[in-house]
Amino acid sequence: MTTDNQAWSREEFEAKLRGMEKCYHIHHPMHVLMNEGKLTKQQLQGWVANRFYYQVMIPIKDANIMANCPDRETRAKWVQRILDHDGHPGDPGGIEAWIQLGMAVGLTREEITSLEHVLPGVRFAVDAYVNFARRAEWHEAASSSLTELFAPKIHQQRLDNWPDVYPWVEQEGYTYFKKRLTEARRDVEHGLELTLDWYKTREQQERMLHILKFKLDVLWSMADAMYLAYVNDMPPYFNIEQ
Numbered sequence: 001m002t003t004d005n006q007a008w009s010r011e012e013f014e015a016k017l018r019g020m021e022k023c024y025h026i027h028h029p030m031h032v033l034m035n036e037g038k039l040t041k042q043q044l045q046g047w048v049a050n051r052f053y054y055q056v057m058i059p060i061k062d063a064n065i066m067a068n069c070p071d072r073e074t075r076a077k078w079v080q081r082i083l084d085h086d087g088h089p090g091d092p093g094g095i096e097a098w099i100q101l102g103m104a105v106g107l108t109r110e111e112i113t114s115l116e117h118v119l120p121g122v123r124f125a126v127d128a129y130v131n132f133a134r135r136a137e138w139h140e141a142a143s144s145s146l147t148e149l150f151a152p153k154i155h156q157q158r159l160d161n162w163p164d165v166y167p168w169v170e171q172e173g174y175t176y177f178k179k180r181l182t183e184a185r186r187d188v189e190h191g192l193e194l195t196l197d198w199y200k201t202r203e204q205q206e207r208m209l210h211i212l213k214f215k216l217d218v219l220w221s222m223a224d225a226m227y228l229a230y231v232n233d234m235p236p237y238f239n240i241e242q
């Protein structure tokens with residue numbers, strides 16, 4: 001075997017995964033503008049309303065992973081992700097917290113939950129993620145959640161910057177981001193352990209990088225659709241009289 005094909009050590013493999021941060025949506029112009037406080041109220045509302053579709057589909061994605069997973073121990077841990085979003089006695093859950101965020105930026109509950117503002121490009125990207133989780137071998141599907149490695153930083157940025165740059169956002173809006181700081185770290189611990197154990201050969205490890213890139217593509221494509229619609233003011237069919 002040439003050294004070129006040698007499997008990466010656990011540490012090297014993890015470093016390769018972490019290196020994919022360069023393609024995280026934190027670098028997308030939509031998120032850069034958001035972070036710098038350069039979005040208008042309407043543009044920020046557009047993002048919150050569209051991201052709600054991701055929020056509602058995440059537990060469905062996780063239920064699909066569990067449905068394909070014969071390992072009881074994994075399911076017993078993975079089910080926590082569904083409870084985090086859907087809620088359980090004592091915790092109204094992440095979806096409800098996102099609705100609170102929507103109301104804190106001036107949307108109504110009905111406007112958010114009806115999905116009326118969700119752009120086709122956002123829907124297609126999120127659906128691609130759910131369909132991947134439905135069809136892929138379960139370790140592969142589980143490992144695709146690892147963009148969460150990079151999520152605490154983007155949630156923290158919002159907590160740090162929004163109160164200054166968007167002072168009109170009401171306090172209740174921040175619950176979701178605070179909640180995710182700890183949840184995402186715990187998810188990553190489990191997801192990373194599964195991933196580092198599962199992909200053994202160099203070929204398999206490289207396949208995982210492609211899976212992670214697919215997931216990064218999902219997030220980037222969602223941001224593209226929102227940028228076009230709300231920043232460039234070119235929502236679908238904008239130039240056609242209806």
Ligand SMILES: O=C(O)c1cc(C(=O)O)c2c(n1)C(=O)C(=O)c1cc(C(=O)O)[nH]c1-2
Pocket residue numbers: 058144145146147148149150151154155180219
């Ligand atoms: O706000 C963000 O930028 C962001 C990104 C991601 C991500 O990287 O997929 C998630 C979340 N938030 C999030 O809140 C969340 O619950 C979540 C679950 C997952 C997943 O793939 O299972 N990603 C993310």
